[in-house]
Every structure is written in C-alpha cells, then in structure tokens.
Amino acid sequence: MLGFSWTLDAPIVGAYLLVTMAAGLYVRRYVGGVDDFLLAGREMNVYLGIASLAATEFGIITCMYAAELGYNFGFSGAVLGILSALSMLGLGLTGFCIRPLRDAGVRTLPELFERRFGPRIRWAAGVVIVLGGLLNMGVFLRVAGEFLVLACGLDPRQLEVTMTVLLVLVAAYTLLGGMLSVLVTDFLQFVVMSIGLMVVSVLVLDRVGWEGLVSTARAHHGEGAFNPFVHPKMGWQYVLFQALVQFSAVLTWQTTIARVLAAKDSRTGRQVYTRTSFFFVCRFLIPAVWGIAALALVTEVDFAPVLEAGFDPNKKALYAMPIALGKILPAGLLGLMIAAMLAADMSTDSSYMLTWGGVIYNDILAPFRRGPKSEKSGLLWNRMIVAAIGVYLLLFGLWFSPKGDLWSYLAVTGTVYMSSMTTLFIACCYWPRANSRGAAAAIAVGAVMPIAHLVCQHAGNSELASWATTYASAWGIATYLACAVAMVVGSLTVRTEPRSAAT
Amino acid sequence: MTLELFWRGLFYTCLAWYTCVTLYVAVRGAFDIRTMLRSLSKEGRSEPRDE
Numbered sequence: 001m002l003g004f005s006w007t008l009d010a011p012i013v014g015a016y017l018l019v020t021m022a023a024g025l026y027v028r029r030y031v032g033g034v035d036d037f038l039l040a041g042r043e044m045n046v047y048l049g050i051a052s053l054a055a056t057e058f059g060i061i062t063c064m065y066a067a068e069l070g071y072n073f074g075f076s077g078a079v080l081g082i083l084s085a086l087s088m089l090g091l092g093l094t095g096f097c098i099r100p101l102r103d104a105g106v107r108t109l110p111e112l113f114e115r116r117f118g119p120r121i122r123w124a125a126g127v128v129i130v131l132g133g134l135l136n137m138g139v140f141l142r143v144a145g146e147f148l149v150l151a152c153g154l155d156p157r158q159l160e161v162t163m164t165v166l167l168v169l170v171a172a173y174t175l176l177g178g179m180l181s182v183l184v185t186d187f188l189q190f191v192v193m194s195i196g197l198m199v200v201s202v203l204v205l206d207r208v209g210w211e212g213l214v215s216t217a218r219a220h221h222g223e224g225a226f227n228p229f230v231h232p233k234m235g236w237q238y239v240l241f242q243a244l245v246q247f248s249a250v251l252t253w254q255t256t257i258a259r260v261l262a263a264k265d266s267r268t269g270r271q272v273y274t275r276t277s278f279f280f281v282c283r284f285l286i287p288a289v290w291g292i293a294a295l296a297l298v299t300e301v302d303f304a305p306v307l308e309a310g311f312d313p314n315k316k317a318l319y320a321m322p323i324a325l326g327k328i329l330p331a332g333l334l335g336l337m338i339a340a341m342l343a344a345d346m347s348t349d350s351s352y353m354l355t356w357g358g359v360i361y362n363d364i365l366a367p368f369r370r371g372p373k374s375e376k377s378g379l380l381w382n383r384m385i386v387a388a389i390g391v392y393l394l395l396f397g398l399w400f401s402p403k404g405d406l407w408s409y410l411a412v413t414g415t416v417y418m419s420s421m422t423t424l425f426i427a428c429c430y431w432p433r434a435n436s437r438g439a440a441a442a443i444a445v446g447a448v449m450p451i452a453h454l455v456c457q458h459a460g461n462s463e464l465a466s467w468a469t470t471y472a473s474a475w476g477i478a479t480y481l482a483c484a485v486a487m488v489v490g491s492l493t494v495r496t497e498p499r500s501a502a503t
Numbered sequence: 504m505t506l507e508l509f510w511r512g513l514f515y516t517c518l519a520w521y522t523c524v525t526l527y528v529a530v531r532g533a534f535d536i537r538t539m540l541r542s543l544s545k546e547g548r549s550e551p552r553d554e
Contacts, residue, residue: 030543047527047535050528051532078513183539187532187536190529191529194522198521198525214507214511226506226507226509227506279521285514286514286517
C-alpha cells in the first residue's frame with residue numbers, strides 16, 4: 001500500500017475543506033426565512049441544479065455500493081444506473097408527476113398529499129418518509145469512515161474519530177446556511193468530485209487495462225458479468241425490482257425532488273432532470289469498474305490486516321475497492337481522490353440531513369404547532385432538527401452494521417417509503433377516485449412489508465435470514481404491487497366525489 | 504462480444520460526457536450562484552444579514 005502522505009496529500013485535503021467551509025458559511029447571511037433555509041428561496045437555476053443533484057446523488061456510500069455491485073456482479077451491476085437514467089429522462093421529458101408537484105408550490109411531498117387526502121395522510125406520509133430515509137441514511141457515516149480508513153491506510157481504531165470529524169464538518173455549514181449553503185458547496189463539491197473521478201478512472205484503466213477488466217469479470221462471473229438476465233445471482237426478478245426501485249427513487253426520493261421544489265419553475269425542474277439523467281449511468285458504471293479493478297488487484301494478503309483489525313470478514317466485496325485505490329494511487333493523487341470523495345460525501349450528507357429535517361419540521365411537527373410561528377422560530381426549529389439528525393447518524397452508525405450487501409439494505413429501507421409514496425403520488429396527480437382510505441392502506445402495506453423483510457434478515461435465525469436474502473427481489477416486487485392494490489381497493493370501498501389533481 | 508462492446512462504449516461515453524459536463528456546468532453554475540444570491544438580496548433582503 002502506498003499510503004496517505006501528510007506532506008503531499010494532507011494539504012490538498014485541507015485546502016479543499018477550507019474553501020468549502022468558507023463558501024458554505026459565507027452564504028448563511030442570505031438565509032432570511034424557512035423557505036430560504038429549506039429551498040434556497042426557490043431561486044435555483046438549471047446548471048446549479050444539475051451540479052447540486054449530481055453532487056448529492058453521488059456520495060462515498062454510492063461509490064462503495066456501486067463498486068461492491070461491480071465486484072459481485074461485474075458490469076451487470078451497473079444496469080441499475082441505466083434503469084435510473086431512463087426513469088429520470090422519462091420524467092424530465094414528460095413532466096409526469098413532477099410538473100404538478102412543482103406547480104403546487106409545496107415544500108414536501110406530504111404537503112401535496114394533504115391537499116388531496118387530508119392532514120392525517122400528510123402526517124403518516126411524513127412518518128414513513130422519515131422512517132425509511134433515516135434507516136437508509138443511518139449507514140452512510142460508518143461506510144464513509146470505513147472507506148477513508150481503508151483507502152488512506154489509517155489505523156482502523158480511528159474509524160469512530162473519522163466519522164465524528166466528517167459529521168461535524170458537514171453539520172456546521174448545513175445548520176447555518178441550510179439549502180443555500182448546500183447548493184453552493186454542492187457546486188464546489190461537484191467540480192472537485194468530477195476531477196477526482198476522472199483522474200482515478202484513467203489511473204485504473206492505466207493499471208488494469210480494459211482487457212484486464214473484461215477478463216477478470218468473465219473469470220469470476222462468466223457471461224453474467226455482461227448480461228444481468230443470465231447472472232445466477234440476478235435474473236429478471238432482480239432487474240424488475242431494481243427498475244421499480246430506480247423509478248420510484250427518482251420520482252419520490254426527497255433529496256432528488258428537493259431540486260424540483262427548489263427550482264425557479266416546473267420547466268427548470270424538468271430540465272434539471274433531463275440533463276442530469278445520463279449522470280445516473282456514470283454514477284453506477286464508473287465505481288462498478290473500480291470494483292472490477294479491485295477484483296483483479298486485491299488479494300487475500302491485502303485483506304488480512306483489515307480483517308485482523310476487526311472489520312467484518314463477510315464484507316470483503318465492500319472493502320476491496322478502497323483497498324485497491326490505496327494500492328494504486330501515488331501520493332498527491334491519493335490526496336486528490338480523498339478530497340473528491342470527501343466532496344462527494346459532504347454534499348450527500350448535508351443534503352440528506354436538510355431534506356429529512358425539512359419533512360420532520362414541515363409535515364410531522366406541523367400538527368403540534370399552535371398558531372403561526374415567526375420565521376426566526378422556524379429557523380431555530382429546523383436547525384435543532386438537523387443537529388438531532390446528526391447525533392442520530394453518529395449513534396446509529398456506531399451501533400449498526402447491515403447484513404448482506406450494502407445496496408440490498410439501501411433498496412429495502414428505501415422501499416419502506418418509496419413503494420407507498422410512488423402509489424400515492426401517481427394517484428394524487430392522475431386518479432380522481434383516489435381517497436384517504438386508499439392512501440392509508442397503501443402507506444400501511446408499504447411500511448409493513450419491507451420492515452418485516454428487514455426483521456427476518458436481522459433476527460438472528462440463519463434459516464430465516466437466508467430465505468429473506470434469497471427472495472429479496474420477489475418480496476420487493478410484491479411490496480410495490482401490494483401498495484397499488486391497497487390504494488385501489490381502499491379507495492373503491494368508500495364512495496367519495498371524484499376530485500381533480502392536487503394542484 | 505456485443506455486450507462487451509456495449510459496456511466498453513458506455514464506459515468511454517461516461518468519461519467523455521462527464522468531462523464535458525463538468526467543464527460546462529462549472530462555468531454556467533458559477534453564474535447561476537451569482538444570479539441566485541443577487542435575487543435573494545433584492546427580495547426584501549437588500550442588506551445581506553449577519554446572524
């Protein structure tokens with residue numbers, strides 16, 4: 001391992017952190033109210049939106065799970081990126097759901113649902129969004145800490161310290177500047193992250209070569225390395241479930257639609273979607289190729305010190321990519337890569353903290369607020385919520401490590417809310433017969449089924465855990481179908497006057 | 504062989520697209536930030552406030 005150089009790499013990382021923090025803290029002076037804090041005053045334009053969306057949707061967590069998919073499935077692991085890009089392009093071109101959402105002028109998805117299904121559904125939707133989102137985000141900090149420790153060759157006992165420092169840096173500017181700081185720092189982070197990704201990819205190609213990548217993938221996965229439908233661990237059920245997950249993610253994932261809500265108008269929001277769509281291919285394919293390179297470069301000898309230090313022996317596929325980067329990147333470039341990954345991670349964490357915090361303030365706590373609150377009080381509440389999410393992230397990350405591969409955990413926890421929110425969103429915009437009973441039934445089914453799956457996987461019964469892992473995709477597809485059925489059946493059991501779209 | 508070529512073409516397209524978009528967005532995004540901050544200053548926040 002070449003290792004992190006304190007004379008060459010540390011100044012690069014330090015300079016990046018200094019500039020980002022300064023920019024993030026500078027714009028806090030423009031925050032005058034809750035709308036500025038949560039949605040940057042709805043003044044975001046197309047190119048800033050593209051940079052922000054791309055930076056938010058690419059964190060260390062993305063890099064780690066996409067590389068793990070490349071390690072486990074070869075090039076087929078990147079099919080998720082293609083599915084995601086197609087969904088995003090379709091939504092951007094047609095304006096399906098996202099146009100009525102932006103035109104409604106709401107702050108969050110549950111706020112839109114209130115107009116159609118009433119305040120109780122708004123509250124319930126807020127709860128499942130936060131439940132799924134925080135379960136999902138809970139692993140971000142640990143995985144980022146693991147990446148930095150492994151890539152830099154730091155003492156593994158410093159994992160907790162690394163996690164805490166990372167969190168404090170992100171929380172500082174997010175707390176003060178909200179979405180404005182997030183947008184400005186996202187822009188800087190997008191540029192640094194992109195340069196880092198390009199340089200590392202060229203180095204990986206130089207070191208392993210395209211033919212080396214292809215032969216490694218074929219040696220480990222056969223033809224399944226190139227075709228997800230014939231890969232023994234993938235198949236049509238896996239692809240179909242991932243298509244549903246990717247479509248619902250770009251349609252309802254709060255951090256993604258926050259860019260539509262922060263856009264100047266619905267046309268700008270659609271342009272951001274259309275023009276960012278291809279980025280979602282890059283987001284999966286580039287790290288997947290790094291994962292295949294790790295398959296070629298990392299041996300049992302490289303894993304030995306990591307496992308001796310107490311890292312989970314069942315997660316070699318996850319650890320391989322950072323170990324490989326630590327091996328091949330020379331001093332100076334390692335610093336650039338660390339700065340790029342920090343950029344990617346800080347933009348993701350800040351945006352996630354802000355958007356889940358926004359849902360807690362706007363939708364879950366709203367019924368408990370008595371009388372109108374001043375903008376100052378609203379800002380204080382939002383900042384306290386963001387700080388509380390930061391503390392939760394640290395505690396959850398220290399305590400919990402998901403079983404199975406990282407992406408599967410994220411897909412299942414995301415399904416807790418994406419399955420029902422997708423159903424509600426489409427019905428809210430386009431089905432006049434939809435009503436609150438159908439919405440409540442869909443939310444209940446969408447939350448119970450994935451949580452039951454998670455419990456089976458983590459309950460400690462190996463037979464049950466193995467069953468849950470084997471049928472994860474079928475269970476996921478069933479969850480989406482059950483939500484749609486619950487919405488239709490629930491709505492048709494009560495006679496209500498057909499209503500037009502929520503706007 | 505066809506699928507190999509597909510992934511190869513897609514990967515190099517990603518690298519080329521990413522490079523072009525980064526350069527373009529870096530320039531246009533900077534203008535967007537300037538416009539956004541100006542607009543926020545004008546909207547009843549003519550004097551940017553220190554907290």
